[in-house]
Amino acid sequence: MILFDFAKRNIRLHWLRSFLAVVGIIIGVTAIASMGMLGNSLVLSISDSLTSVGDTIVITPHIASAPGGAIGGTGSTLKITGRQVEEIRRAAGANTVVPIHAGAERITVGNEAKTAALYAMDPADVPVLLEKDSGIYLRYGSGIMVGKKLADENDLKVGETIGIGSGEERARIVGILKERGIGFDINPDYALVVADTWFTSRYGDRDYDEVIVKARNLDDIDPVKAAIDTQLNRREQVVNVLDTRKVLQTIVDAFNQISTFTTAIGGISLVVAGISILNVMLMSVTERTKEIGIIRSLGAKRGEVMRIFLSEALILGLVGSTVGGVLSLAGGYLALNVMLQSSKYLFAASTIVYVFYGIAFGIGVSLLSGIYPAWKAAMMNPIEALRFE
């Protein structure tokens, strides 16, 4: 099409300012796409490292119910009693209830003494909450399982023994847990997991530090939560009931907002690029007034004149956006390596789609910026345009 060809030639004729306008679009598209990619990767990486798949309810003692304002949470003086656990079981119905003792204990590896978190639960419940990396799951007896990071950092293997407590009682490692990331319920990566019988035989019969309910079905979460609340918190709040799905959602929402914000900053640079295209095109229209008069006298309709200038904007937009899209892959790779030390989320579909968003926005902004100059060219009076020197 000669009209498109015509636009192409004009860009080539004014290559420097066309190039500068294209650079603007490139920067804008790169910014918007890599920011979007970074934000999305952050969300993905957060969702990945937050272990809970959202089917967990965590019940902890309510801090404010402690007289004297003791510090709550795991290992605190606030406990959930066995009777309360029974109430929770009734409220949970068919869903698995895992009461947990939590604490910290001195451990001895070789000659080195360290401190590790300690979780005690019914061995039958361990596979419900945790996955093993090697060895076997906990059994009733004296064996222990070790969190992945604790095991890696101290070079612990299945079959070895470590000392626990000030008495340095030997305990045999029967299994190593899979790495789990940050959780809302328990954080076993740097911890020992022991059988509750082992725990009570050593520390006496105790109340629980937290209770975890694993829902079989996501639809159960809300009714179970409500039932626990009415059972235990009837008169005053004695426990906190945390729905990990909600927490997860809140965190993901927060990161999405951050991601939107950074992408919007990228968007500003694209707007600036659009203005520079507008400027270049307006200059082009003014300079070519005479030419517009000529082609109108030759029989070019208003729509055709408009198309010539829109083609020009489209070419600038296409070139800038394509280059920007390619560069945003590099930019995204760089940003991810700096921010997350990993680029594994770069080629996730929900990340890569930002490249296409960026390109689409770039082309859209260019066309939008071309509309006014093109309209101005099309509406020119051909007689006055012909007289223009």
Next chain:
Amino acid sequence: MTGPVTDTYPIIRLDGVSKVYPMPAGDVRALDSLSLDIMAGEFVAIMGPSGSGKSTLLNLIGCLDVPSSGDVQVDGRSVKALTDDELTTLRRDNIGFVFQQFNLIPLLDVLENVEFPLVLKSRAHATRERCREVLAAVGLAPELHTHKPSELSGGQQQRAAIARALVNDPGILLCDEPTGNLDTKTGDTIMALLTGLNREGKTVLVVTHDPRIAAHAGRTILMVDGRVA
């Protein structure tokens, strides 16, 4: 020196045409109830002092403008009721413009300049043959076809411009001081070219100050103050 004007019809008809330009200091009446017939195949020179309405007349006939009152008919079609697109199409298919400054598009080479109106009309690219044909008819050597207008002499540029005006085979050629930027000798060859085209049947209108140019025409219309004197 004009072709036979027998057995013909008015290809251009102006009927009580006025053109008024509203100006801050009061309206300017560029054309004043002008009526005029130009027959198909005529060679007409339009003369007159500056501001007499020659250019306005040419713009109206060329469908670049519409009258304030009265009617202009080009090839039997009244411009009064036409939309801008329809006027443009009428201009594209029926009228060829030749300007004093040649007005070739500097971005395009000679062949592409000639091709431009043809592509506007036919939307096809398989039009090069027609362009070469027309360029040959105006006497522009093939080795010049790929040159940019700025690389040509004035006479060569005007030949290219005439080729461009002819490429859609319009009935009417409107020439505004076609020799104004040329030396006398080159101007004569251009006038000879226009005369030849007139003999082949084109209706040629030339606006000029120069009586020598007007002498080529079969009829001279003298304009004064927006009227035919």
